[in-house]
Amino acid sequence: MIGLLHTRSIGADVERVDGRAKVTGAAAYAFDQPVENPAYLHPVRSAVARGRVTGLDTAAAEAADGVLAVLTHRNAPRLASTDDTELAVLQDDAVAFHGQFVAAVVAETPEAARRAAALVAVEYAGEPHDVVLSADRDDLYAAQEPEEHGDVDAAIAAAAVVHDATYTTPPEFNNPMEPHTSVAVWDDGGLTVYESTQGVHTVRPVLAEVFGLDPERVRVIARYVGGGFGSKGTVHANVVLAGLAARALPGRPVKFALTRQDMFRVAGYRTPTVQRVRLAADADGRLTAVEHDVVEQSARIKEFVEGCTKPTRGMYAAPNRRYRQRMATLDVPVTSWMRAPGECPGMFALESAMDEAAIACGLDPVEFRVRNDTRTDPDSGKPFSTRNLVACLREGARRFGWEGRDPAPGVRRDGDWLVGTGVAGSCYPVISDPGSAAVVRYGADGRYQVSIGAADIGTGAWTALTQIAADALRVPMDRIDLRIGDSALPRATVAGGSSGTTNWGTAVVEAARAFRDQHGVHPREGDEARGEMRENTAKEHYAMSAYGAQFAEVRVHAGTGEVRVQRMVGVFAVGRIVNARTARSQLLGGMVMGVSMALHEHGVRDPRFGHVVNHDLAEYHVAANADIGDMEAVWIEEEDPHVNPMGTKGIGEIGIVGAAAAIANAAHHATGVRVRDLPLTTDAFVR
Amino acid sequence: MKTFDYRRATDVGTAVAAVAADPGAAFLGGGTNLVDRMKLGVASPDLLVDVTRLPLDRVQELPGGGLRIGATVRNSDLAADPVVRAHYPVLSQALLSGASGQLRNLATTGGNLLQRTRCVYFQDPDTPCNKREPGTGCSARDGYTRYHAVLGASESCVAVHPSDMAVALAALDAVVVAVGPDGERWIPLTDLHRLPGDAPERDTVLRHGELITAVELPEPVPGARSAYRKVRDRASFAFALVSVAAVLRVADGRVRDVRIALGGVAHKPWRATRAEEALIGAPATAEEFERAAGIELAAARTLRDNAFKVPTARNTITAVLRDLARGGDS
Structure with a gap:
């Protein structure tokens, strides 16, 4: 047991400490940074999906007004390392996907750069490309060895009920409001980058390696970040290109913001998935076997595996389990993290299948899930530190008014609208990574400077860490002077995997405890102490995960097939809540993104050209206000003494997990039409 | 974006003369579509003549009945006009279903009519498109066609016209007033936009500089x-998959007057004259409405991704007329 922090600020409904700065425009994001004499970069993107650049005519661009330089693979500075092929920008003539950077113009204004970029004439030797994912491809390779516990085939042969279906999710593209932006400044042989990132300490070592610099010569600053959703969790080519340009133009800081269309090319995205799920159950509706077989795509230049079978491993008790994950290597941009990678698409498949299996067993879908709850992690055999899936299902059913639900599909009508309800489970693991550190220093103003190189990407970390520091030091929040978002501050892990509060909060608590141990409660100016997040040894003994249950009421128009989500209730068991206000926003935001996933998001890659044709927010739709009905996100009390000193489990991602399945299940209940391929657009229902 | 000249017009004659004299010139209304196209590299005018300060911003009742809507009346203002709301609700509803509040505050009546298709291939200079670059081919026909x-x-173009307002105007028998170097002319709204044929680069019958x-709307x-x-x-801020504008008068259980226009299905607002002919004098029943819709849609030719539009249009025509006949809201 860790010894949970005594809480005063933690748990309160606290206004964002950065809220005023953001709504008044005072918060400076990366591109806003005032630098001396900036230049602006605009890239030239490949018009072919595979091949080589054979000709580059840059004369017209170079002659254009305001142009400072045109960079190509022929003249761009050489990188010290090209091991990460995604980051090997302008290092050779190879084209690996449509939209890849093949040149860049740097000019006095963004307009001049953009105009001149259009004047760069590029010739290609195109090669046949292949961008189409299918489970029937004969070149799929195993991303991991197929894994089997027990004997799935025997269990299926002996089962009273077998459900076997394939579910698909399309390519989905993270689109935070703020696109990826970089301001790169070279001086005295060092590089400073103002970067829109989920982790300044994630970017620094990567840039150090790519540019061949001592990490101490690289500084990355990101005090405010306009959303990430995973797309800013790993380093992409944009910041390397900005760094190259700045190096090529001594004395000129270079500003580079991706366009919205670039967000569909070089910022990462979620792979499409094809997922076959087989469930076997006995006559009482107890699962005897679970099989999850996933096919995904990966870019030719860099592998990324979306671990869709992860949630299936711990969700339900079934003595026989088999997981398989196969990949196709395609001429596409690099896939990467997008909110709840693995869990999000994986749980769409599993929780849709659970709904279908419940129906096949003649059981209520809530009851079917409760019946298959497990007290130990099926794969590892470890007990859970806390697990309240059933409590979430019960509480959600109560709040939603699930009791007495008629299971018959397609029979409730309100005018031209068919009405149905659906449920799905949610889960997200408690991810903790050691290595974050924090420093507490007592300032001349009588406040405690708390420093950690964390990132607030809109999640509320500014506020949550202030609350945690206040409680750890046993002072009011206004005595805390938090400093984050700068690699000059102590090392912190990435804002990813819903792990920020766990990792950074633990480091802050450790630093606060060390400070009080060393300096007592009456410190002197300049007193300071450092603390570090160490490996949580409780992980050896316990499986740790957050759980939830999502309920949706959906209407489908009988004449047009339009799908509208009238109502959603999400109940989550996520340990202690640090800030009731920002936590609710996080969970609701996940659920809203789940509505987008269920109904709208679909990046359409044209196989002839290789690019996403609906590459802007006019055509790639996410939910608008009018799509969001009555939506409630709540949590149940959960005290977990094993996860970390705050007792938190992470809330950034679980809100999206299961949401799309709840909506698809409700749409089936409304219409009798089972849609296994996201998104649920009108054409699936219109007759 | 290419640099361009900008001029603010103060009277119609000067504006027309300025654009007519320069093949690279374009009128600028609210800019909600043209400026997007300029940013995308789809349009690259040399000269923009801003017409939004012209004295064309009023909605006036005509002496002989009917309404005259100035070309620079903003979409929000037109939708909120008391006469429009009372006597032409189809127009107010169509306007409010389009774009977003911010865009409607800027977009003008004339500009709304002349907005161009949002076909993803037309909007992407990296793909062939007969409408954007005549003769290069149609990328949509064998591509993403939802x-x-x-x-x-036609073989050369399968794009749709994106306006909601224009669909309502088509059902209202509106007439467009255009001024060119040779004077003024009146064009029925249904004749303003063209079918693509083999010249999809031409959206309308207007000549350069007109x-x-x-x-003008006839009296209701x-x-x-x-x-x-x-x-x-999506419930808001999305173009129509299918839209239906309808005007219906029923007496003694029979259809006495009906005008139907469809959006999202054709290169122009599609006046459903075959369905109208089939309904005049017919019983005002859902069965008859559906039969008439079927007659109109018999000519439909679908592509890989858009076959659903046919049943969607059929069902929606039926439901809108059914609700109008009932006296309820659709």
């Missing part, structure tokens, strides 16, 4: 009701 035409398309100055059909229904995946 939003594309099922009526009146400026829309007004749209006595005893008729009207409505607009837009079908889309």
Whole structure:
């Protein structure tokens, strides 16, 4: 047991400490940074999906007004390392996907750069490309060895009920409001980058390696970040290109913001998935076997595996389990993290299948899930530190008014609208990574400077860490002077995997405890102490995960097939809540993104050209206000003494997990039409 | 974006002369579509002549009945106009179903009519498109066609016209007033936009330099009701998959007057004259409405992704007319 922090600020409904700065425009994001004499970069993107650049005519661009330089693979500075092929920008003539950077113009204004970029004439030797994912491809390779516990085939042969279906999710593209932006400044042989990132300490070592610099010569600053959703969790080519340009133009800081269309090319995205799920159950509706077989795509230049079978491993008790994950290597941009990678698409498949299996067993879908709850992690055999899936299902059913639900599909009508309800489970693991550190220093103003190189990407970390520091030091929040978002501050892990509060909060608590141990409660100016997040040894003994249950009421128009989500209730068991206000926003935001996933998001890659044709927010739709009905996100009390000193489990991602399945299940209940391929657009229902 | 000249016009004659004299010139209204196209590299005018300060910003009742809508009346203002709301609800509903509040505050009546298709291939200079670059081919026909035409398309173009307002105006028998170097002319709204044929680069029958100055509506059909229904995946800020504008007068259980226009199905607002002919004098029943819709849609030709538009249009025509006949809201 860790010894949970005594809480005063933690748990309160606290206004964002950065809220005023953001709504008044005072918060400076990366591109806003005032630098001396900036230049602006605009890239030239490949018009072919595979091949080589054979000709580059840059004369017209170079002659254009305001142009400072045109960079190509022929003249761009050489990188010290090209091991990460995604980051090997302008290092050779190879084209690996449509939209890849093949040149860049740097000019006095963004307009001049953009105009001149259009004047760069590029010739290609195109090669046949292949961008189409299918489970029937004969070149799929195993991303991991197929894994089997027990004997799935025997269990299926002996089962009273077998459900076997394939579910698909399309390519989905993270689109935070703020696109990826970089301001790169070279001086005295060092590089400073103002970067829109989920982790300044994630970017620094990567840039150090790519540019061949001592990490101490690289500084990355990101005090405010306009959303990430995973797309800013790993380093992409944009910041390397900005760094190259700045190096090529001594004395000129270079500003580079991706366009919205670039967000569909070089910022990462979620792979499409094809997922076959087989469930076997006995006559009482107890699962005897679970099989999850996933096919995904990966870019030719860099592998990324979306671990869709992860949630299936711990969700339900079934003595026989088999997981398989196969990949196709395609001429596409690099896939990467997008909110709840693995869990999000994986749980769409599993929780849709659970709904279908419940129906096949003649059981209520809530009851079917409760019946298959497990007290130990099926794969590892470890007990859970806390697990309240059933409590979430019960509480959600109560709040939603699930009791007495008629299971018959397609029979409730309100005018031209068919009405149905659906449920799905949610889960997200408690991810903790050691290595974050924090420093507490007592300032001349009588406040405690708390420093950690964390990132607030809109999640509320500014506020949550202030609350945690206040409680750890046993002072009011206004005595805390938090400093984050700068690699000059102590090392912190990435804002990813819903792990920020766990990792950074633990480091802050450790630093606060060390400070009080060393300096007592009456410190002197300049007193300071450092603390570090160490490996949580409780992980050896316990499986740790957050759980939830999502309920949706959906209407489908009988004449047009339009799908509208009238109502959603999400109940989550996520340990202690640090800030009731920002936590609710996080969970609701996940659920809203789940509505987008269920109904709208679909990046359409044209196989002839290789690019996403609906590459802007006019055509790639996410939910608008009018799509969001009555939506409630709540949590149940959960005290977990094993996860970390705050007792938190992470809330950034679980809100999206299961949401799309709840909506698809409700749409089936409304219409009798089972849609296994996201998104649920009108054409699936219109007759 | 290419640099360009900008001029603010103070009278119609000067504006028309300035654009007519320069093949690279374009009129600028609210800019909600043209400026997007300029940013995308789809349009690159040398000169923009801003017409939004012209004295064309009024909605006036005409002496002989009917309404004259100035070309620079903003979409928000037109939708909120008391006469429009009372006597032409189909128009107000269509306007409010389009774009977003911010865009409607800027977009003008004339500009709305002249907005161009949002076909993803037209909007992407990296792909062939006969409308953007005549003779390069149509990328849409064998591509992503969920939003594309099922009526009146050609081998060279399968794009749809994106306006909601224009669909309502088509059902209202509106007339467009245009001024060119040779003077003023009146063009029925249904004749303003073209079918693509083999010249999809031409959206309308207007000549270069001709400026829309007004749209005129005849007086409302006595005893008729009207409505607009837009079908889309997203509840707001999305173009129509299919839309239906209808004006209906029923007496003694029979259809006495009916005008139907469809959006999202063709290169122009599609006036459903075959369905109208089939309904005049017919019993005002859902069965008859569906039969008439089927007659209109018999000519539909679908592509890979848009076959659903045919049943969607059929069902929506039926439902809108059914609700109008009932006296309820659709």
